[in-house]
Amino acid sequence: MxxxxxxxxxxxxxxxxxxxxxxxxxxxxxxxxxxxxxxxxxxxxxxxxxxxxxxxxxxxxxxxxxxxxxxxxxxxxxxxxxxxxxxxxxxxxxxxxxxxxxxxxxxxxxxxxxxxxxxxxxxxxxxxxxxxxxxxxxxxxxxxxxxxxxxxxxxxxxxxxxxxxxxxxxxxxxxxxxxxxxxxxxxxxxxxxxxxxxxxxxxxxxxxxxxxxxxxxxxxxxxxxxxxxxxxxxxxxxxxxxxxxxxxxxxxxxxxxxxxxxxxxxxxxxxxxxxxxxxxxxxxxxxxxxxxxxVYNCYGLTEAVPFAYTPADAFAKSDYTETGVIPVKGVAIRLIDIKGKEITQPGQKGTIEVKGKIIFKEYLHRPEKTRASFDGEWLNTGDYGHYSADHLLEIDGRNSDKIIRGGENISAKVVEEKVKECQNIADAAVMGYPDDRLGQRIGAFIVLKDKGQKMNKDLLLANLSENDVDKKLWPEIIWIMDALPKTANGKTKKYLLKEKMLESIGNE
CATH class of the missing domain: 3.40.50.12780 (ANL, N-terminal domain)
Known part of the structure; x- marks a missing residue:
């Protein structure tokens, strides 16, 4: 070699x-x-x-x-x-x-x-x-x-x-x-x-x-x-x-x-x-x-593949419970709090940033998007994490509006737009709900224009099919709502919908 x-x-x-x-x-x-x-x-x-x-x-x-x-x-x-x-x-x-x-x-x-x-x-x-x-x-x-x-x-x-x-x-x-x-x-x-x-x-x-x-x-x-x-x-x-x-x-x-x-x-x-x-x-x-x-965690983004992994010795020591990661060779990782200061103490959640030779060159033809992705020489991953007591990095999740279904990133906003184009849909909010095999599935909260008309998942999917919407964007469970909870400026309070979703799934 x-x-x-x-x-x-x-x-x-x-x-x-x-x-x-x-x-x-x-x-x-x-x-x-x-x-x-x-x-x-x-x-x-x-x-x-x-x-x-x-x-x-x-x-x-x-x-x-x-x-x-x-x-x-x-x-x-x-x-x-x-x-x-x-x-x-x-x-x-x-x-x-x-x-x-x-x-x-x-x-x-x-x-x-x-x-x-x-x-x-x-x-x-x-x-x-x-x-x-x-x-x-x-x-x-x-x-x-x-x-x-x-x-x-x-x-x-x-x-x-x-x-x-x-x-x-x-x-x-x-x-x-x-x-x-x-x-x-x-x-x-x-x-x-x-x-x-x-x-x-x-x-x-x-x-x-x-x-x-x-x-x-x-x-x-x-x-x-x-x-x-x-x-x-x-x-x-x-x-x-x-x-x-x-x-x-x-x-x-x-x-x-x-x-x-x-x-x-x-x-x-x-x-x-x-x-x-x-x-x-x-x-x-x-x-x-x-x-x-x-089974080892290998964490990264398309922009940084991979930047961290679960070391074999830590996994063995934990008796198959360790999900924390360390940087791959040539990569540095830091956690940043909401004030822009680096976090070093265990347990405190922050935004994950990485740097090294593996970090991508640019988004093609999107210089402003490229610049916005970096904090100086550090790539802002858009993920949250915290350090464990052993100082391994635990990934807590994404701060973007994405659903990860079977390892594929799906934009919740795009699904919402497709659903809103269907007949008799006045409003919609989409998010991922947990699934052991796929990681997440697509859930949709729907408000009808005419509440007297029948609506269920089969009817919604038939309408999406008629509109030539790809199956990867089809919701797999829906909830009919009288109205979506909104903030004063009209933004959907998804944290409230998430609570309702988890309660609903837990009662099934």
Whole structure:
């Protein structure tokens, strides 16, 4: 592995890995194994096709794929060409796609046919783009190379990937991460969880997600290990993979980890589970203790992946109860109170701020949003936390209006807007309610225009379907209210609704 630690770009790391481990299995997909050298050859062929569009170094390439071998090959082809990868969530609806294309202005878009069973790009004719079919893929490419992002000469500082994260308006924000950001993060990740070339990860998460791109592709390259990928996640299929292959760890959202611990009997060679996306629930930790399989918190944001983790020795010492975290190598963490002063004493809640080489470069085309996210050189995470008596950082939750369902961030405001557009809805307030498997589900408090008309969840969902609202935004429980509690300036008192919600769920 000599030299990998000093690579200045993901491309350099990949080229060196192919030299060091040409015959080692890099990816297993649909029971077929692909070595590092085989994938490199496929990526070289793919790079030739991409260049036929006029693609240049520093151009943005948007990729909408399922999680399959083609996705990996296209990502690596972009890396070989020095293009900036923008992997698109196949769950994005047409509005999110149009907002992204309009804002990011990628030079090239490559779309797989019907990811997740529908075409949000593939069958469209996009303004300002020419198009052609390449096998079952559709290429959309621009005629101009007007620079939309700074591309410095130093490879370490060059943008490598733009990951999408939802904002409060629902329009995707582009989190620009440099080669240094990603490589620093994954070297620290491999050190924290002792990932080596003897490991094999089962990767249920898509590569449009920080878990998939960072901890799947890049971590595996740096370690010289093996990745098993699945096009569509099913607990039964994951069980087959664990039984068939020597999978040593899984990194995913709490939903998947829940399924492993509660619904999969044969744990095979698993030595650890790593959870990102949300705080660990006690029921999951209790089951981990019962199965004697460590489950570690790996905390971070798309803007800082990851910045903290639960150390193995602390987890073992606590007998499977520890959820506190410490910074990964190269990262500093501080807690700030409402007066802007640093907190050092245990138990006092404050806002979590982080700094280090892993911190993102910028939000694409949003300089004001970028500046607002920093307190000097410190990134304001938007999360609350406190120190335990052992001075481990406990994450208390987010101070943003987000619902984390199955590890995916969903804007409560966007759901509220969609619900308010439905027939006979005068007002709505949306929030997450606790769920052991998904972390949170979507709950909606609704005020009707005509209280004499019938309204229930089925009718609401039928109306949302008619309005082409994506299922990820559909409420899973509703409460009909005469009126929502408001402040003097008209803001909904969600803390009162939360009390009502928890009381209602507790009585079910």
């Amino acid at each position: 000599a030299g990998i630690e000093t690579a200045k770009s993901i491309k350099d790391a990949w080229d060196l890995r192919v030299q060091l481990s040409p015959e080692k299995t890099f990816v297993i997909y649909n029971d077929k194994s692909f070595s590092y050298e085989e994938v490199d050859n496929l990526a070289a062929q793919c790079a030739y096709l991409l260049q036929s569009t006029g693609l240049r170094r520093g151009d943005i390439v948007a990729l909408q794929f399922e999680s399959d071998i083609d996705d990996v090959v296209y990502i690596l082809a972009c890396i070989k060409l020095g293009a900036i990868i923008n992997p698109i969530n196949p769950h994005f609806d047409s509005t999110e796609i149009q907002n992204l294309i309009s804002d990011f202005k990628p030079f090239l878009i490559v779309a797989q046919k019907a990811p997740r069973g529908r075409d949000t790009i593939y069958n469209d004719e996009l303004a300002e783009y020419d198009s052609k079919k390449v096998g079952e893929l559709k290429y959309y490419y621009r005629s101009d190379h007007a620079s939309t992002i700074d591309f410095p000469a130093d490879p370490a500082d060059q943008p490598a990937v733009i990951l999408n994260t939802s904002g409060t308006t629902g329009a995707p924000k582009g989190v620009v991460l440099t080669n240094e950001n990603v490589l620093s993060a994954e070297l620290a990740y491999n050190q924290a969880f002792k990932i080596t070339d003897n490991d094999m990860i089962a990767m249920p998460s898509g590569f449009y997600h920080a878990i998939g791109f960072h901890h799947g592709i890049v971590s595996t390259i740096l370690a010289g290990s093996t990745m098993v990928i699945m096009r569509h996640y099913r607990a039964s299929y994951l069980a087959e993979i664990i039984k068939k292959y020597p999978v040593t760890y899984i990194d995913s959202v709490p939903t998947v980890i829940y399924d492993v611990l509660f619904n999969i009997d044969d744990l095979g060679h698993l030595r650890q589970l790593i959870v990102g996306g949300d705080k660990l629930k006690q029921s999951l930790l209790d089951q981990a203790r019962k199965r004697r399989l460590p």
